[in-house]
Amino acid sequence: MTSLKIVFCFLLISFSAFAQKDYKLWLQYDQISNSQMAQEYNAEIKGIVSLGSSETSKIALKELELGLNNMLGNKIAVKSKFEGSNNVIVGAKSNLNSELLKTIQDDFNAINEEGFIIKFISLKNKKQIVITGKNDIAVLYGVYHFLRLLQTNKSIKNLSIADSPKTNIRILNHWDNLDRTVERGYAGFSLWNWQKLPDFIDQRYIDYARVNASIGINGTVLTNVNANALILTPQYLEKVEALANVFRLYGIKVYLTARFSAPIEIGGLKTADPKDIAVANWWKDKAKEIYKRIPDFGGFLVKANSEGQPGPQNYGRDHVDGANMLADAVAPFGGVIMWRAFVYSEHDANDRAKQAYAEFQPYDGKFKDNVIVQVKNGAIDFQPREPFHPLFGAMKKTPIMMEFQITQEYLGFSTHLVYLPKLFQEVLEADTYQAGKGSTVAKVVDGSLYKNKLSGIAGVANIGNDLNWTGHPFAQANWYGFGRLAWDPYLDAGVIADEWLRSTFSNNENFIKPVKKMMLQSRETVVDYMTPLGLHHIMDTGHHYGPGPWVSNLSRPEWNPTYYHKADKNGIGFDRSKTGTNATAQYASQVEKIFDNSETCPEQDLLWFHHVSWDYKLKNGQTLWNGMALKYQEGVNEVHEMQNTWNNAEKYVDEERFKEVQMLLGIQYKEAKWWRDACLLYFQQYSGKELPAGVEKPTQTLEYFKSLKFPFAPGN
Numbered sequence: 001m002t003s004l005k006i007v008f009c010f011l012l013i014s015f016s017a018f019a020q021k022d023y024k025l026w027l028q029y030d031q032i033s034n035s036q037m038a039q040e041y042n043a044e045i046k047g048i049v050s051l052g053s054s055e056t057s058k059i060a061l062k063e064l065e066l067g068l069n070n071m072l073g074n075k076i077a078v079k080s081k082f083e084g085s086n087n088v089i090v091g092a093k094s095n096l097n098s099e100l101l102k103t104i105q106d107d108f109n110a111i112n113e114e115g116f117i118i119k120f121i122s123l124k125n126k127k128q129i130v131i132t133g134k135n136d137i138a139v140l141y142g143v144y145h146f147l148r149l150l151q152t153n154k155s156i157k158n159l160s161i162a163d164s165p166k167t168n169i170r171i172l173n174h175w176d177n178l179d180r181t182v183e184r185g186y187a188g189f190s191l192w193n194w195q196k197l198p199d200f201i202d203q204r205y206i207d208y209a210r211v212n213a214s215i216g217i218n219g220t221v222l223t224n225v226n227a228n229a230l231i232l233t234p235q236y237l238e239k240v241e242a243l244a245n246v247f248r249l250y251g252i253k254v255y256l257t258a259r260f261s262a263p264i265e266i267g268g269l270k271t272a273d274p275k276d277i278a279v280a281n282w283w284k285d286k287a288k289e290i291y292k293r294i295p296d297f298g299g300f301l302v303k304a305n306s307e308g309q310p311g312p313q314n315y316g317r318d319h320v321d322g323a324n325m326l327a328d329a330v331a332p333f334g335g336v337i338m339w340r341a342f343v344y345s346e347h348d349a350n351d352r353a354k355q356a357y358a359e360f361q362p363y364d365g366k367f368k369d370n371v372i373v374q375v376k377n378g379a380i381d382f383q384p385r386e387p388f389h390p391l392f393g394a395m396k397k398t399p400i401m402m403e404f405q406i407t408q409e410y411l412g413f414s415t416h417l418v419y420l421p422k423l424f425q426e427v428l429e430a431d432t433y434q435a436g437k438g439s440t441v442a443k444v445v446d447g448s449l450y451k452n453k454l455s456g457i458a459g460v461a462n463i464g465n466d467l468n469w470t471g472h473p474f475a476q477a478n479w480y481g482f483g484r485l486a487w488d489p490y491l492d493a494g495v496i497a498d499e500w501l502r503s504t505f506s507n508n509e510n511f512i513k514p515v516k517k518m519m520l521q522s523r524e525t526v527v528d529y530m531t532p533l534g535l536h537h538i539m540d541t542g543h544h545y546g547p548g549p550w551v552s553n554l555s556r557p558e559w560n561p562t563y564y565h566k567a568d569k570n571g572i573g574f575d576r577s578k579t580g581t582n583a584t585a586q587y588a589s590q591v592e593k594i595f596d597n598s599e600t601c602p603e604q605d606l607l608w609f610h611h612v613s614w615d616y617k618l619k620n621g622q623t624l625w626n627g628m629a630l631k632y633q634e635g636v637n638e639v640h641e642m643q644n645t646w647n648n649a650e651k652y653v654d655e656e657r658f659k660e661v662q663m664l665l666g667i668q669y670k671e672a673k674w675w676r677d678a679c680l681l682y683f684q685q686y687s688g689k690e691l692p693a694g695v696e697k698p699t700q701t702l703e704y705f706k707s708l709k710f711p712f713a714p715g716n
């Protein structure tokens with residue numbers, strides 16, 4: 001080989017070694033560097049005994065081998081019987097022999113169908129570790145949990161864990177189009193290569209299923225809510241089937257979005273009226289056709305009569321008619337309809353924030369058993385901060401599932417580091433008071449508040465075909481955190497950040513402590529430099545990239561930022577109290593009382609619920625104008641802090657990921673200043689006041705910021 005070739009090969013090898021780190025997400029399985037823990041693991045784990053023979057048990061065994069061999073740095077023996085002690089015995093309940101079963105029989109009472117047990121037992125006086133559950137998928141979850149304990153350097157001595165997911169449907173919503181563009185996607189194109197399917201199974205599909213299983217995700221909606229009926233044609237269903245065959249082994253069910261007008265577009269019918277027998281039959285036949293191919297097909301997600309999508313209202317029917325008609329079609333096969341409550345109309349002069357509740361709440365108790373209503377976390381649209389949606393807890397006879405957005409449509413795309421589990425946790429912990437104190441949103445979505453049979457959490461995916469899946473290395477944490485919270489909505493965002501950092505980067509405390517702090521602060525930081533004090537939806541038109549508080553010329557009034565901030569000479573904010581649109585009345589009275597009064601309303605939501613004067617006194621004694629300007633500045637300063645934190649982390653991180661994050665934080669810093677300057681210059685026209693001391697002078701004029709155009713912003 002010439003020396004040039006050698007250099008080239010070296011570059012190639014080192015490139016792929018680095019690139020793999022990014023690609024491997026939180027399943028790095030780096031060798032344990034903490035000698036004390038390495039010693040413990042090596043003493044406690046001598047062999048693996050795999051008791052299953054299904055494809056899924058083979059996957060579990062392979063994962064365990066991969067993880068243990070890499071982390072322990074030596075090859076762990078795989079045995080067919082449990083000879084000796086300190087084996088990790090893996091197998092579902094039905095594969096355990098009676099002796100083994102006897103030792104853990106009672107533990108099975110503590111788990112549900114998807115739950116797992118990890119336990120130290122003594123068998124014929126020999127210590128063993130058992131990982132089991134009621135089926136192979138549950139065992140796979142247990143294997144990932146066990147590996148996570150090692151990845152995060154937890155002691156495994158005398159383990160006794162019984163853990164079950166608290167929700168039934170833990171699902172990603174891909175807003176992926178058939179041409180592979182991704183609506184609100186910032187990590188490349190869609191993973192689904194429809195042109196090469198069904199014959200070509202991209203390794204990515206397998207890796208996707210694997211990482212999702214590692215966090216307990218059990219469903220995926222492959223297609224955009226702004227649906228294309230073609231996905232329901234045989235040509236595409238064959239491709240969907242191929243994906244379902246891959247995902248099934250990892251416990252992931254496939255779902256599709258159903259375009260309500262499909263009976264017309266691909267069925268040749270004249271109408272899609274849900275009360276028309278031919279239409280109902282068309283859907284029944286379609287369901288039959290799908291289930292013939294995919295016996296465990298999950299069901300449909302539907303966006304109807306929302307933002308121009310067709311729906312039952314086109315025929316004078318309502319959401320109940322539409323949802324129940326589809327529910328009947330999938331019910332014989334155990335399918336579910338996830339019907340979205342994201343509705344608002346340009347013909348409705350009512351406050352947009354009130355419309356979903358006004359329309360859906362009266363439907364309570366009218367949906368069929370296999371319908372679950374999917375509600376966004378807040379009443380507008382995935383803003384950096386929104387008070388919880390008033391529908392949570394307000395439908396006592398209807399299961400409601402959460403829709404979070406993992407992709408950062410309104411939070412700086414895949415360019416800004418924003419750790420979303422903080423946002424998710426804030427919403428899940430919110431008390432709706434709908435069934436008395438303690439009626440948290442988490443209890444609504446896990447079904448425990450009203451004892452629903454169905455429950456679920458959906459997350460709009462931030463995944464694309466970028467090498468690192470999510471565009472920003474730290475956006476991987478949002479996927480991870482979503483999965484962990486879908487499994488257990490009571491988990492703490494700090495604990496999740498800790499797990500993720502250790503599994504993804506390093507267990508070194510000098511790295512973990514500052515970087516975790518940075519992650520946990522990052523959500524408040526984005527609120528500070530974009531939409532402090534309850535401001536919302538002031539992003540630029542269409543693509544939602546960058547500030548656009550001045551936009552007021554869109555055809556639909558409720559798409560204009562000016563509709564939301566209502567800045568004028570007298571002040572700023574949307575009066576949703578009794579003196580305004582009375583949106584506060586949609587909450588339980590205890591919550592209503594708090595939100596309705598500007599003095600008791602949490603300051604973080606002030607301008608969401610109240611229009612207050614520029615001189616309004618904030619809790620810290622500042623006037624609203626000064627306080628707001630200082631918040632914008634604080635946001636910018638905090639991003640600068642993040643840069644410092646990251647720069648200090650250099651020695652704990654591989655070069656490639658270090659540099660990526662460093663560059664992205666550089667952009668975030670620039671853009672935080674852009675947000676600050678553009679918003680303050682614009683609002684200053686109304687406040688007529690000087691910037692307070694401590695706020696940097698804007699770098700450009702308002703006219704300059706208004707002139708910026710982004711015709712090719714991604715995801716639009």
Ligand code: BDP
Binds near residue numbers: 303
């Ligand atoms: C908004 C997005 C739009 C989606 C819509 C939805 O801007 O692209 O189609 O929500 O959730 O956030 O249906």
